[in-house]
Amino acid sequence: MTLRACTIRLRRSALLACAALAACSADPVAPPPPALPDPASSPRGTASLAVTVEGFASEKGELFLALFFRSEGFPDASERAARGQHVPISGSSVRAVFDDLPAGPLAVAAFHDENASGTLDKNWLGLPIEPWGVSNNASAFLGPPRFQDARLELVEGQQLEVRIALQR
Numbered sequence: 001m002t003l004r005a006c007t008i009r010l011r012r013s014a015l016l017a018c019a020a021l022a023a024c025s026a027d028p029v030a031p032p033p034p035a036l037p038d039p040a041s042s043p044r045g046t047a048s049l050a051v052t053v054e055g056f057a058s059e060k061g062e063l064f065l066a067l068f069f070r071s072e073g074f075p076d077a078s079e080r081a082a083r084g085q086h087v088p089i090s091g092s093s094v095r096a097v098f099d100d101l102p103a104g105p106l107a108v109a110a111f112h113d114e115n116a117s118g119t120l121d122k123n124w125l126g127l128p129i130e131p132w133g134v135s136n137n138a139s140a141f142l143g144p145p146r147f148q149d150a151r152l153e154l155v156e157g158q159q160l161e162v163r164i165a166l167q168r
Contacts, residue, residue, distance in 0.1 A: 045156030054093040055166035061114040071147035075109035107150035108135040131166035
């Protein structure tokens with residue numbers, strides 16, 4: 001066996017030993033992270049949100065709106081949204097109202113589900129191929145828009161009007 005082959009075999013053995021040691025020393029029963037309080041169940045007063053989405057090129061499919069009270073899952077993990085609504089499309093803009101929302105921060109994500117698949121379709125690079133938008137018309141740069149850039153503040157007893165322009 002050559003010196004080079006011995007060196008490669010020794011490195012592989014060292015890496016495997018380190019991986020085995022790390023696996024053995026890891027705490028097998030790590031406690032789950034503490035649960036964050038759900039803003040939707042807080043004792044704060046309620047508010048309303050009216051969302052107008054503009055820029056539909058066609059009426060096929062439907063609009064999906066998702067409300068997020070925290071950054072986890074925003075904007076494209078709709079299963080982590082606090083509230084969601086499917087809205088039929090008629091014309092170049094659609095309006096939807098959400099009542100009884102907790103006052104405080106939230107962000108809105110919207111997409112035109114052109115093929116009614118229930119998900120935002122993406123290309124092989126992970127970029128959306130269906131029109132989408134978020135509150136504050138926050139832009140995406142080297143990744144999805146950030147919750148902080150799309151963040152709105154609902155005030156108790158008031159209705160907030162928001163406009164979202166779809167983009168491709």
